[in-house]
Amino acid sequence: MNCGHSISGEFCAHCGQKADTARITIYSLIKNDILGSIWHVETKFLHTLKNILFRPGTTAMDYISGKRIRYNNFISLLLILFGFNVLTYHFYRKFAPPEELTDDVLDMMNFISKYSKTILFVIIPMLAFNAYFLFKRIKLNVAEHFIIGTVSLLGILILFLLSDIVSLIGLWKPVEKIFNIIDKILFGLSILFPAITYWTAFKNSYSKPGLLWRVSVLYVLMVLEGTVISLILYEIF
Structure with missing residues (x-):
């Protein structure tokens, strides 16, 4: 991990980094870094707007x-x-x-x-x-x-x-x-x-x-x- 601590779960309890540090591939780049980030930002944004409004x-x-x-x-x-x-x-x-x-x-x-x-x-x-x-x-x-x-x-x-x-x-x-x-x-x-x-x-x-x-x-x-x-x-x- 970036922080040097050992982890036992999916995320590091100290810095929050994911335990999965496999090599970056074209598939993982598109799925996780590009589409995943966009989907996360858009859904969170729309979820916040919806909850504020209703x-x-x-x-x-x-x-x-x-x-x-x-x-x-x-x-x-x-x-x-x-x-x-x-x-x-x-x-x-x-x-x-x-x-x-x-x-x-x-x-x-x-x-x-x-x-x-x-x-x-x-x-x-x-x-x-x-x-x-x-x-x-x-x-x-x-x-x-x-x-x-x-x-x-x-x-x-x-x-x-x-x-x-x-x-x-x-x-x-x-x-x-x-x-x-x-x-x-x-x-x-x-x-x-x-x-x-x-x-x-x-x-x-x-x-x-x-x-x-x-x-x-x-x-x-x-x-x-x-x-x-x-x-x-x-x-x-």
Whole structure:
């Protein structure tokens, strides 16, 4: 083994290297190093996205409790999804009809495009600190609430990405109406996603009324804080 330790199983308990160190052949290169790596990365990536979208609270609590091997790193995933969102946004702006891009719409899009990274990455610590005080019974620290906030933002970015794709397809006139409806549904879900995340994460720790008022206060705080930050950015820059 690379680390010099002896092993008795399939993997080295000290460094994690596989016990199988047979010669590399064309077959093993294609099967294990190329196709195996691609399949592992893609399945883990899609598994993480699926769980964040459909089991956000459970996924966050699994990650906090140490069940992390099945998921992609959430921060890396955040950067990847942010990049995809920027890409689809530019495609929409390029292909959208000029009549849809009024001055007000363009001003808003320019503001969001310019400061989206600042706004998005401020959301996580805001969620973390607000939730830390609102859900104190759970006894999670701020860093653990940071993970839940990250999962909330990841879900929003997934829905935004789907919305951008739907908007691009909706530029084709024969399907415009139905895709506009789907786009509105996705937008509504993105607004509700933090509530879904915290509700599914803490539903066994609070009564429904107790959870409802805490999530409602969380939203009020987020709206107030988000408005202040947006106004500061708009005034300064």
